[in-house]
Amino acid sequence: MLIADDRAVLTQVTGGDGSSRIKKFTFDKSVLGLLPFLLFLGYFLLYPIAAIVSASLHNNEHHLTLSLYGNLFSGNYRDAFIGSFKLAFYSMIVAGIAGALICWAVVKTSGVIRTITSSAAGVLANTGGVPLAFMFIAAFGQEGLITKFLLKVFHWDLYAGSFDLYNFWGILLVYCFFQIPLMVIIFTPALENLKIEWVEANESLGGSKLQYFRHVLIPVLLPSYLSACLLLFASAFSAFATAAAMSNGTIPLVPLLIGNLVNGNVIPSEANQGDALAMGMVLVSLVVIAAYLGLLRVTRKR
Amino acid sequence: MKRRFTWFDRAIIAVTAFFFLAPLFAAAEYSARGYGDKGHTFSNYTWIVHQLGFSPALLTSLRIALVSVFLVMILMVPTVVYIHLGGRKYRRLVEILCLLPIVIPVVSLAIGAQVAMPKGLQSTSYELCCFYVVVAMPYVYRTLDIGLQSVSLSTLVEASQSLGANWLKTLTLVIIPAIRSSTMGALFITFALSLGEYTLAILLHFHTFPTWATNVSQENLYGSIAISVTTLGGAWVLLVLIAFTPRIKSLFARKERVI
Numbered sequence: 001m002l003i004a005d006d007r008a009v010l011t012q013v014t015g016g017d018g019s020s021r022i023k024k025f026t027f028d029k030s031v032l033g034l035l036p037f038l039l040f041l042g043y044f045l046l047y048p049i050a051a052i053v054s055a056s057l058h059n060n061e062h063h064l065t066l067s068l069y070g071n072l073f074s075g076n077y078r079d080a081f082i083g084s085f086k087l088a089f090y091s092m093i094v095a096g097i098a099g100a101l102i103c104w105a106v107v108k109t110s111g112v113i114r115t116i117t118s119s120a121a122g123v124l125a126n127t128g129g130v131p132l133a134f135m136f137i138a139a140f141g142q143e144g145l146i147t148k149f150l151l152k153v154f155h156w157d158l159y160a161g162s163f164d165l166y167n168f169w170g171i172l173l174v175y176c177f178f179q180i181p182l183m184v185i186i187f188t189p190a191l192e193n194l195k196i197e198w199v200e201a202n203e204s205l206g207g208s209k210l211q212y213f214r215h216v217l218i219p220v221l222l223p224s225y226l227s228a229c230l231l232l233f234a235s236a237f238s239a240f241a242t243a244a245a246m247s248n249g250t251i252p253l254v255p256l257l258i259g260n261l262v263n264g265n266v267i268p269s270e271a272n273q274g275d276a277l278a279m280g281m282v283l284v285s286l287v288v289i290a291a292y293l294g295l296l297r298v299t300r301k302r
Numbered sequence: 303m304k305r306r307f308t309w310f311d312r313a314i315i316a317v318t319a320f321f322f323l324a325p326l327f328a329a330a331e332y333s334a335r336g337y338g339d340k341g342h343t344f345s346n347y348t349w350i351v352h353q354l355g356f357s358p359a360l361l362t363s364l365r366i367a368l369v370s371v372f373l374v375m376i377l378m379v380p381t382v383v384y385i386h387l388g389g390r391k392y393r394r395l396v397e398i399l400c401l402l403p404i405v406i407p408v409v410s411l412a413i414g415a416q417v418a419m420p421k422g423l424q425s426t427s428y429e430l431c432c433f434y435v436v437v438a439m440p441y442v443y444r445t446l447d448i449g450l451q452s453v454s455l456s457t458l459v460e461a462s463q464s465l466g467a468n469w470l471k472t473l474t475l476v477i478i479p480a481i482r483s484s485t486m487g488a489l490f491i492t493f494a495l496s497l498g499e500y501t502l503a504i505l506l507h508f509h510t511f512p513t514w515a516t517n518v519s520q521e522n523l524y525g526s527i528a529i530s531v532t533t534l535g536g537a538w539v540l541l542v543l544i545a546f547t548p549r550i551k552s553l554f555a556r557k558e559r560v561i
Contacts, residue, residue: 036381
């Protein structure tokens with residue numbers, strides 16, 4: 001079906017320019033090509049979310065109310081939102097910078113090494129939860145191999161300061177383990193599309209490396225870079241498995257609260273409070289996305 | 303386009319390698335420790351296999367991962383190609399729709415799924431495949447989109463059709479090979495995501511490999527570190543194998559002829 005539609009659209013695009021005024025009033029068949037995609041996303045994404053939106057607006061007495069959202073601004077719930085935002089933001093900054101630098105080196109590789117690094121990034125970006133937690137306990141825990149190595153060779157006691165694998169900075173370190181590879185995956189294609197001609201053009205016009213960086217690289221890469229950072233923020237903001245395995249409830253994070261509510265470990269005063277929390281997360285991300293779309297428009301106009 | 307490695311690149315690679323390999327190495331060393339830290343042994347690895355539910359959990363996860371990859375390929379590749387060819391005006395819509403799975407945290411998706419999905423679907427693990435496709439969608443779309451931007455798609459399609467290929471042939475023999483690295487990237491990320499996904503599986507009460515591993519890990523520290531090493535190493539080896547199979551190698555070769 002899809003294939004037949006594609007053909008129809010192609011002929012329309014190549015041959016039907018003159019009839020654009022009439023087309024306005026007829027059903028646009030070209031949307032049919034998107035139908036499988038739209039149906040799938042509608043049923044498996046929008047429909048479940050609509051169910052949550054409806055639940056989050058109803059209290060125990062099935063009355064329409066906004067009070068469940070009001071609860072998000074106080075006590076535990078507020079702390080959890082602040083904690084999640086902070087973690088997501090810091091890991092976005094760290095992974096955004098480190099990942100971009102790594103991409104810069106990775107695009108210069110090729111062949112077997114390239115295949116290994118790209119598959120490695122794919123695997124590492126999706127590590128999380130208990131396996132990741134145990135790996136870091138083996139490496140950076142109190143008895144960890146690297147902790148001991150640093151102490152023996154460099155006389156640097158990781159645990160002398162405020163560092164602990166189970167506090168904020170520890171979790172940030174663990175998050176970097178999947179955030180940086182994620183950045184590499186998303187951002188490498190953008191760097192790959194850079195053309196060697198641009199370097200040559202810059203050189204033949206007498207431009208310096210700094211000028212190439214400022215006037216070519218940054219304008220070309222900025223939109224993809226920002227969107228990549230946005231993905232990083234969102235990925236950290238909603239990470240559940242790793243947070244559940246690492247924090248033992250010591251750090252307030254929204255996904256953990258929701259998980260507790262779903263599993264019945266905590267009974268809220270309102271049965272639908274979990275739905276409101278979930279919607280709160282969605283709304284925070286929506287604000288970030290809106291800012292990003294605005295930024296993107298600015299960079300595209302230039 | 304070949305560029306030279308500078309000392310700066312080398313330094314980056316060295317630091318990166320240390321950060322990522324050190325925990326892996328530490329975990330590998332730990333996992334091979336004998337009882338009471340005496341000597342090195344493989345007993346922790348054999349311990350995994352003898353745990354109840356090992357092979358069913360692993361098989362379930364592999365099946366789910368393969369089905370998800372298949373779904374992503376038949377759903378997303380034609381859609382993204384379609385947008386690049388004829389449906390340019392839908393680009394914005396699809397971009398925004400593909401951002402949604404990121405905006406909507408997996409935890410909330412799980413709650414929604416519990417409420418909204420029919421009981422028939424909730425009782426089979428294929429429910430997870432569908433949601434994994436949704437969760438992987440933003441990454442898949444982005445990777446495919448960037449790949450398609452770098453080739454002149456309409457030229458390829460015209461050439462292919464003037465040589466008498468139909469749409470299916472054009473898609474599988476011309477377009478997919480032309481954006482090989484993107485397609486592979488999309489495939490990798492879906493496969494790895496489906497194998498390792500924990501949140502949806504646990505909240506929807508399915509028994510996949512990650513939930514099984516989390517359960518067993520409470521019994522034996524070294525054993526569970528061995529599981530971590532196996533999961534990571536296994537996924538890695540699998541992906542490298544996929545990347546080097548002859549079929550895909552021929553796609554590698556074809557790319558140079560097409561472009």
